[in-house]
Amino acid sequence: MNQAYFIAGTDTDVGKTTIAAGLLHAARLQGMSTLGAKPVASGCTMTAKGLRNSDAQALIDESSIKLPYEQVNPFAFEPAIAPHVAAREAGVTLGVTPLLAAMRNVLDQRADFTLIEGAGGWRVPLAGLENLSDLAVALDLPVILVVGVRLGCISHALLSAEAIARDGLQLAG
Known part of the structure; x- marks a missing residue:
């Protein structure tokens, strides 16, 4: 049985990653295959391998299915500011369509337990009139609210x- 959830928060810095990593860890201890993803993250650090986000890395660490970093966190931005502002400053168009394609690839891995972690609160803007919540709607995933x-x-x-x-x-929890 494949279970997948969208992890949302009421705000930034409320513990989404802590909860997501804990749930992935618990599922792995129960013998389930696990996979976590963070479609968009700002506040990333430049490394020799490119921009890396500590939240995305925590999800990778608790995932039994290993994907390349760029598939887990396809949109990574250095400044620790709202993702839509960071994307605009980087010259990147951030929208539901590219995020949806990337997250469908994650879901296509068919892990027993998959979590897709949002950024900030439920209505974080992407571009134009699109919000990150539109991604959760497009994926039709139950939501765990932190x-x-x-x-x-x-x-x-x-x-x-x-x-x-x-x-x-x-609302799953």
Whole structure:
């Protein structure tokens, strides 16, 4: 049985990667094949192999199916700013279509347990009127919402859950 989920957050820095890596680790301990991906990431570090993101690397480390870095994190940007701004500064058009193609390749690996981790909150802009939430809708994946426990989190969680439901997706957890 293949399970796949989109990991969303109420905001940036709420623990999406910690939760995703933990879920991948637990699934691997249960004997499942695992694969995690982060379609877009800003705040990457330049290495000899190119831009690398610590969140994407954490997902790779907990994945039993090993893909090249560029397939796990196809859109990596150096500045730690909103992905749509980082993409624009890099001269890259960031949209649902290229992200969708890359993530379908990840899902085509047919891991027992696959997680696709978003960036920031549910409505992170990509380009024009497109948001990262449009990728989750196009993939039709149930959503695991990660909430940072801090002042205002109840409202952020409820608003995010309402938006996910309004977008027609199942809130899985």
